[in-house]
Amino acid sequence: MSKIHVTTQVNGDAVEFLCEPDETLLDVLRDRLNLTGAKEGCGTGDCGACSVTLNGRLVASCLVLGAEVAGSAIETVEGVGTADALHPIQQHLLDHAALQCGICTPGIIVAAKALLVQNPDPSEGEVRYWLAGNLCRCTGYDKIIRAVLSAAAEMRGENA
Amino acid sequence: MRYVVAKDSRDAVALLNTGENARLLAGGTDVLVQMKLGNKTPSLLIDIKSINGFSDIFAENGGFRIGAAVNGAEMGAHAALKAMWPGVVEAVELIGSTQVQGRATMVGNLCNGSPAADAVPAMLAAGAMARVEGPSGTRDMLVAELLKGPGQTKLGKAELISSIYLPARPEHSGDAYLRFIPRTEMDIAVASAGVNLVLDASGTVADATVALGAVAPTAVVVPDAAAALLGSKLGAQALEACAAACAAACSPIDDRRGTVEFRTKIAGVMATRAANIAYTRAGGQL
Numbered sequence A: 001m002s003k004i005h006v007t008t009q010v011n012g013d014a015v016e017f018l019c020e021p022d023e024t025l026l027d028v029l030r031d032r033l034n035l036t037g038a039k040e041g042c043g044t045g046d047c048g049a050c051s052v053t054l055n056g057r058l059v060a061s062c063l064v065l066g067a068e069v070a071g072s073a074i075e076t077v078e079g080v081g082t083a084d085a086l087h088p089i090q091q092h093l094l095d096h097a098a099l100q101c102g103i104c105t106p107g108i109i110v111a112a113k114a115l116l117v118q119n120p121d122p123s124e125g126e127v128r129y130w131l132a133g134n135l136c137r138c139t140g141y142d143k144i145i146r147a148v149l150s151a152a153a154e155m156r157g158e159n160a
Numbered sequence B: 001m002r003y004v005v006a007k008d009s010r011d012a013v014a015l016l017n018t019g020e021n022a023r024l025l026a027g028g029t030d031v032l033v034q035m036k037l038g039n040k041t042p043s044l045l046i047d048i049k050s051i052n053g054f055s056d057i058f059a060e061n062g063g064f065r066i067g068a069a070v071n072g073a074e075m076g077a078h079a080a081l082k083a084m085w086p087g088v089v090e091a092v093e094l095i096g097s098t099q100v101q102g103r104a105t106m107v108g109n110l111c112n113g114s115p116a117a118d119a120v121p122a123m124l125a126a127g128a129m130a131r132v133e134g135p136s137g138t139r140d141m142l143v144a145e146l147l148k149g150p151g152q153t154k155l156g157k158a159e160l161i162s163s164i165y166l167p168a169r170p171e172h173s174g175d176a177y178l179r180f181i182p183r184t185e186m187d188i189a190v191a192s193a194g195v196n197l198v199l200d201a202s203g204t205v206a207d208a209t210v211a212l213g214a215v216a217p218t219a220v221v222v223p224d225a226a227a228a229l230l231g232s233k234l235g236a237q238a239l240e241a242c243a244a245a246c247a248a249a250c251s252p253i254d255d256r257r258g259t260v261e262f263r264t265k266i267a268g269v270m271a272t273r274a275a276n277i278a279y280t281r282a283g284g285q286l
């Protein structure tokens, strides 16, 4: 197999990489770009642990080829908040103890952020449906949903 | 395996025609899963998402033409399309999670050939037309004419679909799609139904199409179920006759997700409930 040369943008930085034609964006991020935030829970689109945004759209990076992202803009969990200044979603996940093993958490953060960009004031039902493709084996979801709702409230300037 | 970005439909058709084990790649939510599971390993992947017009939705002769690379999230965000064909859009929006919606296309759903594909009964009910491009040119055909069996379509080896056309609607019309799944989200239809109705000014059904999914080797149009609704205002008798006609059209598989008996019964339940929704959307008072 001959490798494909791809130029694209990840978290605002221009990047280039060589990848196999059948290599997923998830593998490129983790193995070639050292961005190991996105996780492989299933590799078949079912769990959402590999969530990233591609040109602003939430996708499962295990169902995108590295070759497909030439000239795109990708956002991963590494682009959300910093160690000193967590994003409100990250802070509220911590405050609500909404993670245990943490495998699902990067995907939840990216997915929840994408929701709040297009809907700053979602109902509980809207959050649950939006995150239905983000599986969590540990928490039972309730704390995650509450954390996202309270992060949304803070971001709207309510009970901050 | 090679990965090639097709420049235009002609290029894609020529690549399909090379005799290689080629596969078209739209959203990849079936193709990449099947490659991962080792079911289907093409030697050439032809990405059609960069072809001019393939990612566009545009108004045409009072209806809408939807490019083959338009994903579910884009269809859901198109207010005018959703207002005209809410049943088709809701069927597409049922496909997978938010993440899957960001990639999955209606044409990919059709061409993957699953008997339970959610968009297909809704497209059948709507009378959707597929624009097919191949070595001998372009033709428009009803989506219904393309259905063949599990994992198959009637497309030729070097043919592709460039767009789907949803026609103009008369006044007082509405469509709806419903599926039964054992959970609330993220599952495959056990039985499903798409219904499209046109009412006259008095609210009587003047035209109807009923289509079922997941109860036969392909999605099926059920003319008898539609005939049962004609001339009615969806009274109990019409709905019962519609459900009976749906049951008669079922030849489902028996599996752990649904028995033959259950699928046969639920198909009619989905159809009559979808008919009620379509009727209300068409402006009828139940």
Ligand SMILES: Cc1cc2nc3c(=O)[nH]c(=O)nc-3n(C[C@H](O)[C@H](O)[C@H](O)COP(=O)(O)OP(=O)(O)OC[C@H]3O[C@@H](n4cnc5c(N)ncnc54)[C@H](O)[C@@H]3O)c2cc1C
Pocket (backbone or CB within 6 Å): A044, A045, A046, B023, B024, B025, B026, B027, B028, B029, B030, B031, B032, B033, B048, B068, B094, B095, B096, B097, B100, B103, B104, B105, B106, B107, B108, B109, B110, B111, B112, B116, B117, B118, B119, B155, B159, B160, B161, B162, B186, B187, B188, B189
């Ligand atoms: C987690 C998950 C959940 C899912 N849930 C559902 C669900 O609830 N309901 C449902 O119906 N499906 C579901 N699916 C299946 C899949 O998402 C849909 O079938 C989707 O619509 C496929 O579209 P795509 O663009 O991703 O197709 P692709 O994977 O790109 O292609 C699918 C097939 O169509 C062919 N093809 C693509 N474009 C064309 C074209 N223009 N002309 C001719 N052939 C073409 C491809 O070669 C391939 O054979 C799910 C999948 C996943 C991973």
Ligand code: FES
Pocket (backbone or CB within 6 Å): A039, A040, A041, A042, A043, A044, A045, A046, A047, A048, A049, A050, A051, A060, A061, A062, A063
């Ligand atoms: S690893 Fe991508 S959805 Fe599970």
Ligand code: FES
Pocket (backbone or CB within 6 Å): A098, A099, A100, A101, A102, A103, A104, A105, A135, A136, A137, A138, A139
């Ligand atoms: S915290 Fe373990 S999977 Fe969610």
